Each structure stands twice: as C-alpha cells, then as structure tokens.
Amino acid sequence: MDAKTNRQQEWLLLGTLVAVFGSRFVGRICDHAHDARFFLKTAAGLADDETERKRRLIGQADSLLSRMMNETELLLMSCGCAIWSEEDERYLEMMAQRIEPSEDGADGAAVLSRAVLKERERFGRWLLAEDMSLALNGLLVLAGRLRRLLRYERKRLAEETDEAKHRALFPEAADAPSCPVCGSPMRLRTAKSGANAGSRFWGCTQYPACRGVREIIDGM
Ligand SMILES: [Zn+2]
Known part of the structure; x- marks a missing residue:
C-alpha cells in the first residue's frame, strides 16, 4: 500500500472515530463531527486527479472540526472540567497510540468499520468513559490529531495542484x-x-x- 493511500485511510479512519465518539454528545459537537466526516468521506472517494476539489473538501472538514473543538472546550468549561495541556500524561498517552488503517489497503464501509471497531477498543478507555472530562478531553485530542493530518494533506495537495498546473503550461x-x-x-x-x-x-x-x-x- 503506498504512503498516499495509507495517509488517506488514516485521516478517514480518524474522521470516522471523531464522529463515532462525538455521537455521544448531542447538539453541535455531534453535528459538526458528522458533517466533517461526511466531507472527508466524499474527499476520500474522489479520483486522484481531482486534487483541487479534494483540497477544498478537506478544508471544509477542517473548519467544522475547529468548530467542534470549540464547542467541546465550552462544554468542558461549563461542566467545570479542566482542558488537558500538551504536557498532561493523559494527553501524551493518547497521542502515543498508533492509528492503524486497514491492513489490506481496500476501501469500503465494511473494511473501515472493522478498523473503527479496533480503534474504538484502543481509545475507548478515554472516549467511552462515563467521566465527562475524560471523554471530552479525549475527543479534543483525537480531533486535534486529525486536524494536524489534514493540514499536512492540504499542503501536499496544494503542491500537487501547482505541479499539475505547471505541467499543463509547460508539458515539456x-x-x-x-x-x-x-x-x-x-x-x-x-x-x-x-x-x-x-x-x-x-x-x-x-x-x-x-x-x-x-x-x-x-x-x-
Ligand atoms: Zn541560460
């Protein structure tokens, strides 16, 4: 499986996890997470040469995730819970978890859902916890991690678009x-x-x- 497919599977999986865990919280957290996942799923389904459209969809997902994180932070504060710092052990422990996209490189809902079940187990102790503070902070960490991946992906796609434009102008x-x-x-x-x-x-x-x-x- 090439690095590009691998990365795409990673952000689609992370986006799905954020939506799955975000479903625990009704209202805007859930809505934004679901919409972001929808954009990512659409982007992942595009052909390789639809670089510009893919980049735009990923950008839309990213801004929805930003809103979702904002709502999550507000909910945490309204519950009187602290937001983890990047030095917090729980933050570091969650960041150290490796995300493992499906081994066979195939796309499709069935393959994705198997990967989600595996990751759900891995991240469940934070994100499925009864403790609101754990679950919401966990969601923030996961969404932050996804956004870093997306930022990287957008940058890569922008470079690809520039290259394609250059090739069209100067085919030789x-x-x-x-x-x-x-x-x-x-x-x-x-x-x-x-x-x-x-x-x-x-x-x-x-x-x-x-x-x-x-x-x-x-x-x-
Ligand atoms: Zn010269």
Whole structure:
C-alpha cells in the first residue's frame, strides 16, 4: 500500500472515530463531527486527479472540526472540567497510540468499520468513559490529531495542484534539459526566422537575459 493511500485511510479512519465518539454528545459537537466526516468521506472517494476539489473538501472538514473543538472546550468549561495541556500524561498517552488503517489497503464501509471497531477498543478507555472530562478531553485530542493530518494533506495537495498546473503550461518541463550557459531549465521553442525557421529547439527559460540553446536530440 503506498504512503498516499495509507495517509488517506488514516485521516478517514480518524474522521470516522471523531464522529463515532462525538455521537455521544448531542447538539453541535455531534453535528459538526458528522458533517466533517461526511466531507472527508466524499474527499476520500474522489479520483486522484481531482486534487483541487479534494483540497477544498478537506478544508471544509477542517473548519467544522475547529468548530467542534470549540464547542467541546465550552462544554468542558461549563461542566467545570479542566482542558488537558500538551504536557498532561493523559494527553501524551493518547497521542502515543498508533492509528492503524486497514491492513489490506481496500476501501469500503465494511473494511473501515472493522478498523473503527479496533480503534474504538484502543481509545475507548478515554472516549467511552462515563467521566465527562475524560471523554471530552479525549475527543479534543483525537480531533486535534486529525486536524494536524489534514493540514499536512492540504499542503501536499496544494503542491500537487501547482505541479499539475505547471505541467499543463509547460508539458515539456519534466524532460527538459538544463541550459549549457546558466544551468536554468530549458523549454521547447520554435525558430521564427533564419535558415531554421519553423524547427524546434531547446531555449533557456531565462531568455532574453540568457541566450543558451540546445539542439533537440532523438526527436525530443
Ligand atoms: Zn541560460
């Protein structure tokens, strides 16, 4: 299973867990968690080349999670419970739990639900606790962890989008040689005048500052 699929399974699983555990709290915590999970599920179902749409959906999920965390913090405070700091043992212990997406790399509800059952057991002692403070703090830790993953994913998708745009503008860029004069990448150009008018050659991308050229070899 490649790293990309693995990461996607990890955030979808975490998003599902947040929604599952968030269901214990009715109202906005539950609603935001469910909506965030819906966006993540939709994003995970998109084709690989729908980078921009995926990034937007993940962004929407992220802002819903932010609201959910806000509601959770308020509920904790209204119950007179303290919010764990990042040095709190319980915080650290929860952060140390490894999330394990499904082993076979397959998608689908049945596979996801098996993974959820396993993680539910792992995180249950915090998130299914009768003690409100444990359950709500646990939910905050899990959602925070998910948001860090999503931030990373959005950044990666943004880079992918930029690359795709660049490739569309300069399809030759991937195989372009570098300039013999200044070392900059080169791009395909067509001679406009002279004896070679109409023929293609590699020209320096720094033109007109640099006039480095290369012949096209092997029909490239
Ligand atoms: Zn050059």
